[in-house]
Amino acid sequence: xxxxxxxxxxxxxxxxxxxxxxxxxxxxxLLVYKSHCLDDNAWTLVEHHPILGLERCLEDHxxxxxxxxxxxxxxxxxxxxxxxKYEFFRxxxxxxxxxxxxxxxxxxxxxxQSQLLQNFLNSSSCPEIQGHLYLKEPGRKSWKKLYxxxxxxxxxxxxxxTSKEPRHLQLLSDLEDSNIxxxxxxxxxxxxxxxxxxxxxxxKARSDCKELKMLCAEDEQSRTCWMTAFRLLxxxxxxxxxxxxxxxRKSNLSPFSAPVRSVSENSLVAMDFSGxxxxxxxxxxEAQSAALEEGQTWRKRSQRMNVLGSPSPLHPSSLxxxxxxxxxxxxxxxxxxxxxxMIIQQGQVDGLFLLRDSQSNPKAFVLTLCHHQKIKHFxxxxxxxxxxxxxxxxxxxxxxxxxxxxxxxxxLNRGVLPCKxxxxxxxxxx
Numbered sequence: 425x426x427x428x429x430x431x432x433x434x435x436x437x438x439x440x441x442x443x444x445x446x447x448x449x450x451x452x453x454l455l456v457y458k459s460h461c462l463d464d465n466a467w468t469l470v471e472h473h474p475i476l477g478l479e480r481c482l483e484d485h486x487x488x489x490x491x492x493x494x495x496x497x498x499x500x501x502x503x504x505x506x507x508x509k510y511e512f513f514r515x516x517x518x519x520x521x522x523x524x525x526x527x528x529x530x531x532x533x534x535x536x537q538s539q540l541l542q543n544f545l546n547s548s549s550c551p552e553i554q555g556h557l558y559l560k561e562p563g564r565k566s567w568k569k570l571y572x573x574x575x576x577x578x579x580x581x582x583x584x585x586t587s588k589e590p591r592h593l594q595l596l597s598d599l600e601d602s603n604i605x606x607x608x609x610x611x612x613x614x615x616x617x618x619x620x621x622x623x624x625x626x627x628k629a630r631s632d633c634k635e636l637k638m639l640c641a642e643d644e645q646s647r648t649c650w651m652t653a654f655r656l657l658x659x660x661x662x663x664x665x666x667x668x669x670x671x672x673r674k675s676n677l678s679p680f681s682a683p684v685r686s687v688s689e690n691s692l693v694a695m696d697f698s699g700x701x702x703x704x705x706x707x708x709x710e711a712q713s714a715a716l717e718e719g720q721t722w723r724k725r726s727q728r729m730n731v732l733g734s735p736s737p738l739h740p741s742s743l744x745x746x747x748x749x750x751x752x753x754x755x756x757x758x759x760x761x762x763x764x765x766m767i768i769q770q771g772q773v774d775g776l777f778l779l780r781d782s783q784s785n786p787k788a789f790v791l792t793l794c795h796h797q798k799i800k801h802f803x804x805x806x807x808x809x810x811x812x813x814x815x816x817x818x819x820x821x822x823x824x825x826x827x828x829x830x831x832x833x834x835x836l837n838r839g840v841l842p843c844k845x846x847x848x849x850x851x852x853x854x
Contacts, residue, residue, distance in 0.1 A: 426489045430501045433851040449484035455503050465670040470502040477609030481506050484666040494627055507847045508771030510667040512652050516541050519652050526552045544656040545664055553653040558617050560638035565615040576657050597624045597637050599658040604651050616640045620647040644797045748827035753848035757781045763792040764799055766849050772797050775846025795842040
C-alpha cells in the first residue's frame with residue numbers, strides 16, 4: 425500500500441492509502457465515496473505542477489502510484505470535475521476540424537467523417553493531424569511558427585514550409601514516453617503569441633524546463649484538437665474501454681461506488697444535497713411542509729417563502745433569496761475571472777454552467793455558461809410583483825420564485841439561452 429495525498433479546489437487535502445495497482449478511476453471512486461459527492465463519472469485526478477505552471481487530467485486507466493513516482497516534490501494531485509474527458513466520443517466532429525485531419529495513405533478525403541474515431545482507435549490505420557503551431561525556442565523567449573504533423577510515431581515539424589516529404593520532417597517528440605499538459609501560467613510568463621498554450625513533457629523529466637516542448641495554437645478549437653488527438657493516438661482503444669466502464673458499472677458496482685441515484689445530467693433533481701452542504705431550515709413547520717410537498721410547489725407558495733417571518737420579501741432571510749446557496753452550482757461572490765477559470769478547468773463543454781452573485785448589482789445574479797467553447801454571462805435580475813420577488817433572465821418574460829426553479833427550467837428548456845444547462849460547475853470539499 426502507498427500513501428497518496430489529494431487536494432481539492434478549496435485547498436483542503438485528503439490522504440488515501442491505495443494499492444500500487446490502483447487506477448485513477450478507482451481512486452476517484454474512493455474519493456467520491458468518502459466525500460459523499462454525486463458520482464456522475466466526470467471526476468478526475470489532475471497532475472498539477474505549480475512551479476512549471478502545468479497540469480493534466482490523468483487517464484482513468486493510469487496507475488496513480490506510478491504517476492506519483494514520476495512527479496517532483498512541489499507537484500500534487502487535485503480532485504476536480506472534467507466534463508470534457510470523453511466528450512469527443514459523443515461529438516467527434518466538434519473536436520476534429522476537417523482541415524486539420526489527414527491520412528498518411530492518400531485517400532482524397534474518401535474516408536467518411538463517421539469513421540473518424542474508428543481510424544484513431546484502429547492501430548493499423550494512419551490518421552494524422554496537421555496545421556500551424558508556434559514552438560518556443562529553447563532557452564529563449566521567442567516563438568517560431570511551424571507546420572506540424574501529429575502521427576502515431578510522434579509529433580513532427582516541417583523544415584520546409586508545409587512539405588510532408590520525409591527528408592523535410594523533423595521529430596519533435598514521441599508519444600510513448602511523453603504526456604501532454606495545459607499551460608496554466610498565462611501567456612505573459614512565456615511571452616506566448618496566443619492564450620492557447622500547451623506542452624509536451626517527457627514522463628521522466630521532473631522539473632527540468634529545458635526538456636519541455638512549449639507549444640501554442642491559434643485558437644481553442646485547434647488546441648483541443650491537437651491535445652485530444654495526442655491522447656487518442658497514444659492510448660487508442662483503452663480510452664474507449666474507459667469511456668464504457670460507467671455503463672458496465674451500473675450492473676456490477678465496484679466496492680468504492682457511492683449509492684446509485686437515478687439522476688439524469690439533463691434534468692437534475694431539484695434538491696440535490698450530495699454536494700458540500702445541505703439546506704438548513706430552522707422553522708420546523710417549514711421543514712415539515714418541505715418534506716411533505718417536495719418538488720416545486722412548496723416553494724411557489726408565498727406564505728411559505730418566509731422562514732423567519734420577515735415582513736419584507738426582499739429581506740435576506742426570505743427562503744427564495746437564500747435557498748440557492750445550498751446548491752453545488754452556486755458559487756457566491758466569485759469574480760468573473762474566477763468563473764472563467766473554473767469553467768475552463770472543468771472542460772468547456774456545451775451546457776457547463778454556474779451561478780454567482782453579480783459584481784455590479786448587489787441584488788442580481790449572473791449565470792455563466794459555456795457554449796461552443798466560448799464562455800458567456802447572463803444577468804439574472806430580481807423583479808417584484810404583488811409584494812413577491814421573482815427572478816428573470818429575460819427582462820421578466822419568464823419569472824421564477826427562486827434560482828433553483830430558474831435552473832430547473834433552463835435544464836429542460838433552452839429559452840433565451842444558446843443551449844440548455846447540462847453540467848453544474850462544482851467544487852467539492854474533501
